[in-house]
Amino acid sequence: TRRTALSFAKGPGRTADGQRMLLLANVGSPADLEAAVAAEAEGVGLYRTEFLYLDRTAPPSQEEQRRAYRQALRAFPGGRVVVRTLDGGADKPLAFLPAPAEPNPALGLRGLRLYRAHPEVMAAQLDALAAVAEDGLQVLAPMVTTAQDAAWFVRACRERGLRSAGVMIEVPAAALRARDLLAQADFASIGTNDMSQYAFAADRQLGVMSPLHDPWQPALLDLVAMTAEAGVRSGKPIGVCGEAAADPALACVLTGLGLCSLSMAPAALPAVRAGLAAHTVEQCRTAAEAARAQPTAADARAAARAHLPGLA
Ligand code: PEP
């Protein structure tokens, strides 16, 4: 019997011809975990841990951290939970780490770069994660720029017995050399929000820049495609956890590009799940090719949608 798109509104992500796509949730607080479970996410693809560190003058204790990580793992027994280590600085300022006076904080000490100046912060977080580690736990570093960054972070994870250590690819240099980063890490996750910011030299916090942050921008699609290809070649899984994954047509395009998982706000999951279920992998591939052949974001969106009739 023919399954309708509606019958796929729940359950694991699949294309119409049955290719799996892990559909995961972006979570920014313990409260979001509930929404993720309710939306039948297959796990957490991006646990933003900044909430543990914001608005306070001292870092969270080991116990407080362990409690938060355990809670996430318990929400998805048998599923995966990708915990991103602290992404402080720039658009996520921290009271307890005095920010250096930089003219361009987005280009300065943020994410993993902050750990170089404060290695004890990374060490404490990885210790707490190692204390609660179980099979589904994967640890992800933000703002990884070079293979050297990746190697440094992965080594710190391995020293603590953490089995799965990944890197965010959200800087164009990292996308260009994704192969080298993947040689160090177990997996990667593309952050399209920062990737746009850095590829288009456009502050993500400035509304006036929003046309450049259109996730259909062909240059962004190229960077994502290049990274996905490195993943396919290396045999290591790559997902997308930036806002781009929440657009059902773009989710099909990302599937066509060979990505393995999509992580998004829980509210976006049902439409993405249904959109995928209404198209074959071949349609997704054709849509991706058609989008990348266009010169503008609007053209790319229109060209992809022309190949994705189930989204009409
Ligand atoms: C991104 O940059 O796309 C991302 C997922 O991380 P954040 O939005 O938290 O910087």
Ligand code: MG
């Ligand atoms: Mg980011």
